[in-house]
Amino acid sequence: MSMQRILDLLNQRIGLDAESIGPETVATAVRRRMEDVGETGLTAFFLRIEGSDAELTRLVEEVVVCETWFFRDSEPFIHLMRFARDTWPKDRVFRVLSAPCSSGEEPYSIAMALLEAGLPAQDFAIDAVDISERALNKAELGVYTKNSFRREQLDFRDKYFSSQGKGFKVRDHVKSLVSFQPGNLALDFFESSAGPYDVVFCRNFLIYLDKDAKNRVAKELHRLLRPDGLLVVGHAEAAAMLAGPYTPVRHPRSFSFRPSNGATVMEFTTPNQPEPPPVDWDMTLLRQVRSRMTWARKATQAAFQEPRAVEAQEAPIAEVSAQGLAQCRGLADQGRLADALAACEELLEQDMMNTEGHHLAGVILHALGEEEAAERALSRAVYLDPHHQEALAQLALIRANAGDEVGARRYKDRADRALSRREGDVEVAR
Ligand SMILES: C[S@@+](CC[C@H](N)C(=O)[O-])C[C@H]1O[C@@H](n2cnc3c(N)ncnc32)[C@H](O)[C@@H]1O
Known part of the structure; x- marks a missing residue:
């Protein structure tokens, strides 16, 4: 049996496009898991993960890329603060989804940004979902090391964290603003998820999915968003959103979209600009x-x-x-x-x-x-x-x-x- 069947299984269950991380990365993860469980044959290992969700989950833990940090890319959070200030409904809770949230740095950054924007804590709620139990356990613990603080400006750390050994623990009043839950965004999460959300952060995830899974997720996110809501994706994912029912929102270095109704619509508010610059082959x-x-x-x-x-x-x-x-x-x-x-x-x-x-x-x-x-x-x-x-x-x-x-x-x-x-x-x- 070839490794391809395992790649296909991962594709079916979590939407993974193995090319995005390199099939060799998956092969290494498979070898590691086979060693852990004392399995020597690929066929036996395939049957093991095919027949047991728990076993498959353990392999998924080895394969997923959980790289994340506080205020990653900065600008989307500034955009969020502006959007929240402009559209904060006051008569209902402002709801945000971070999907996937990895080990919690993104949803906690959202919480801190909304507090900084002046929203009262009782007026907003953040849901956060990820497939990785390991990442979610870390998120629930809320203790982070230097690797999660990659920005030069760290005022937020002094304000919203307390020191704990060599790490920093997110303060309870920030922690209580985020609800974490396990979920598979490529399979069944959306069946049980409750929208609508004012803002959805779905960043650095679609790049790992194959085209069908990407389209499915883009469609479901559209359903979860309020008609006047905001979808924020990663810089490498923005172009793909134009194939779906979304309209880009202008904000530098924040790759954000509004849902458009049904068909793909592109709406603009400012008049035409000059022709794009010619290719400058020197x-x-x-x-x-x-x-x-x-x-x-x-x-x-x-x-x-x-x-x-x-x-x-x-x-x-x-x-x-x-x-x-x-x-x-x-x-x-x-x-x-x-x-x-x-x-x-x-x-x-x-x-x-x-x-x-x-x-x-x-x-x-x-x-x-x-x-x-x-x-x-x-x-x-x-x-x-x-x-x-x-x-x-x-x-x-x-x-x-x-x-x-x-x-x-x-x-x-x-x-x-x-x-x-x-x-x-x-x-x-x-
Ligand atoms: C690179 S992190 C992105 C975290 C955060 N959004 C950010 O931009 O910093 C990708 C996350 O996607 C999660 N993931 C991968 N496949 C998933 C799936 N099918 N359902 C839910 N989460 C998934 C991984 O566990 C990982 O935590």
């Missing part, structure tokens, strides 16, 4: 691209004569690029955006034709608030692959944030066409 860049193109042409010609020699030439570039991309993604996931960008630039110096590298650089630059540079990087990705759906959708988002309705609509239409084309390809392949 001369060095162009020379490098041309030399790579010449190299690629020669390699293609040679491929018909000496296939093995060409394979030997191509493999190192592809391998180095794949490793480089994985490293950039890893750094970005840890919130080390400047390091991720530097790694991306290094990768692109060696491999100028790397479409994914340009796309990733664009996403990171967008998260850093460098919208013009992000647009240039994404335009390069689209130049290299005119049907790059994610890059087109990200460009639509940037144009939308700039208030450029026409530009956004143009990119959005292209992204939709690229998606239909890709789905068509999948159908044909089946």
Whole structure:
């Protein structure tokens, strides 16, 4: 039996796209669990996890990425404070959902932000859900070490935490504002969940799901949100939301959406902006691209004569690029955006034709608030692959944030066409 059946099972049960973390990561987790339970055969281990929720949960604990910290990305919390101040209903409880919440840093940050925004504690409530029991136990305990405090400004720590040994314990009045519960967002959580919520934080989760699970979650979140509510996603997830019934909300470095009714609608409040900046290929860049193109042409010609020699030439570039991309993604996931960008630039110096590298650089630059540079990087990705759906959708988002309705609509239409084309390809392949 191959590892694929285990990957398929994880996909069915938690929506995991193994490619997002690397199938090797899953394989390592499987090996670790097999050692723990003294199982030597893959088939026996598969039957064990297939037949027991508890066993599967133990594997899931090893596979999920629980990386999180207080006030991660900062700006979404500032956006939340403004939104809460502007829309606080006063005659009912203001409700927020953090899904997934990992070990509690996100929902506690939400609680502190709302207190700072001036909402009385009895006027808001925060629900927080995650699949990982280990993470939820830590959240309930509320004791954190340095790793959870990655911001330079730590005034909030002095105000809302007390020292406990080498760690910091969240104070009881903040703790009481958050209700934690276990739940599988890819399977059955939404059946039992009670909306509607004024705000839903769903960040750094969709990136790990396959397309179907992503769509399902996006649809369910729409149902849980109040019609005038706010959905906040992670920077790498924002472009995907444009495929669903959401309208982007303009706030720099906060990737937020309002639900729109039924069909995908893009609404804007400011008049058109100038055309997006042209792709700024400088001369060095162009020379490098041309030399790579010449190299690629020669390699293609040679491929018909000496296939093995060409394979030997191509493999190192592809391998180095794949490793480089994985490293950039890893750094970005840890919130080390400047390091991720530097790694991306290094990768692109060696491999100028790397479409994914340009796309990733664009996403990171967008998260850093460098919208013009992000647009240039994404335009390069689209130049290299005119049907790059994610890059087109990200460009639509940037144009939308700039208030450029026409530009956004143009990119959005292209992204939709690229998606239909890709789905068509999948159908044909089946
Ligand atoms: C990277 S953390 C994100 C935490 C927080 N939202 C943030 O942005 O800092 C991803 C979390 O997703 C949780 N998770 C993964 N699959 C899940 C699922 N199917 N249902 C619920 N939670 C899941 C993991 O346990 C992990 O805690």
